[in-house]
Amino acid sequence: MSGPDSEAGAGWKELRADEGSAGKRLDQWLATALAPEFSRSRIQALIREGAVTLDGRVVSEPKRKVSMDETYRIILPEPETPEPQGEDIPLEILYEDDALIVINKPAGLVVHPGPGNWTGTLVNALIHHCGESLSGIGGVRRPGIVHRLDRDTSGVMVVAKSDHAHRLLAAAFADHGRDGDLERAYVALVWGAPHRASGTIDVPLGRSSSDRTLRSVVPAGRSDARHAVTHFTVLERYGPGNPGEQIASLVECRLETGRTHQIRVHMAHIGHPLLGDPDYGRAFRTKVNRLPPELAQKVATFPRQALHARLLAFRHPETGRLMHFEAPIPDDMRELLDGFASL
CATH class of the missing domain: 3.10.290.10 (RNA-binding S4 domain)
Known part of the structure; x- marks a missing residue:
């Protein structure tokens, strides 16, 4: 003191x-x-x-x-508001009942308030939309949040609206679906194309030694190493050449674990970072020079990592019914895919 x-x-x-x-x-x-x-x-x-x-x-x-x-x-700057306030931010709602709400999160929307992002977040939108039903769930700054997507990742998210739903959904995500019906599938546009049509990346992740906000592949014995497993399937290959030689590919990634930046780090680890990834794909920026001018311009100006949470399935915490939700690939990614499909 x-x-x-x-x-x-x-x-x-x-x-x-x-x-x-x-x-x-x-x-x-x-x-x-x-x-x-x-x-x-x-x-x-x-x-x-x-x-x-x-x-x-x-x-x-x-x-x-x-x-x-x-x-x-x-x-001392002016102290920041400790509790988020409701804000009238549009939400694309896929499903809602008294226990939970499922949304299609747009790219660019931060999930919960934090340094530099105390307003304009999904939590602010939820407080406005749901009102008092979110109070006391998951802490003041993260009401109802049982999992999250990176700011620049789009796609399906579920948020709890009751204490009971929050506890059961949080447990399902913490268990990564091993003892239940949780299913998560993402689509990612990556540089290059894996030789194999499908595979599993099973390497631990920890904090990056150069930037603590980022993650990297680390030795299993390191104190902060966390078990991380991603299963991938190549959906499309773009450009001429034999398998493994194409300029880019569309890959589906299914999570067996849910670590921070897991797909982004794992795909970069096997030599196929996501297009537009500012943190894990910098070494591949020059590949844009191999593209036709119009497509090269689109790729160079794409403002985010090309990652979309396409599918989310889980057991409803109140009714026990298996819920299954999908969100189509958003327009910005679709425009990139159309450009690569013409190669």
């Missing part, structure tokens, strides 16, 4: 470390002192942005150990 002589001014605050604070991480100490207005992740971001100084010098390392009697000044 801060010492008794902490003080604040307009837009800033000074905190002096007492004996009990010595040895603590700077981000931990500040987050405790400034709770609940500022989360630890928000404090870390402010430190990295140069908002924290010690004796007039910027401190940019969140892990720095605090020493007794050190006085830190932190520039």
Whole structure:
């Protein structure tokens, strides 16, 4: 905690470390002192942005150990709203009852609020659409969310509207459907074409050593390694050549596990990253030069990874009925596929 002589001014605050604070991480100490207005992740971001100084010098390392009697000044932005508010954001609803709602999420829609995206998310839309039926489910910032899609991945999602539905659906997704009827199928437009018509990618994933927001294939013995299995089937091959030599292909991916960025990392691992993937497909950007000018322009300006959650099936948590939902490939991906089909 801060010492008794902490003080604040307009837009800033000074905190002096007492004996009990010595040895603590700077981000931990500040987050405790400034709770609940500022989360630890928000404090870390402010430190990295140069908002924290010690004796007039910027401190940019969140892990720095605090020493007794050190006085830190932190520039405080307006605190962000801790609870999301309802917003009138259009939803494409595939099904809805008192227990759950199934939507076709568009690319570009963030699922739940977080740093940099406190508004305009699916959660904001759900709060507006469902009202109080979402309260208390899954935490204030993630009401009813039992699984998620990346911001730039489109397709089918289910959201719980009751506590009972939330518990059972969350358990089904946590179990990855091994003991139930959960089924998830995605379609991805990837660079190149696997030699085999189908296959399984079974390699563990963990945090990337270069960017903690990304994932990478890691040794099974690493502390953060998570079992990850993707089954793929080649649906279409584009361009001349023998199997494995084409310029691109449309692949269906079925998840046996559900790790962050799993399909994107796994497909890149076998040499076939998704078109438009800004994180895992950078090394393949020059392949656009092999395309006809019109298609090359479309690929170069495609604003997201070409990934769509086509199918979701699960057992209804209230009725026990097997539910099956599909969403057609969206127009932006369809336009790319039509271009590749003409090669």
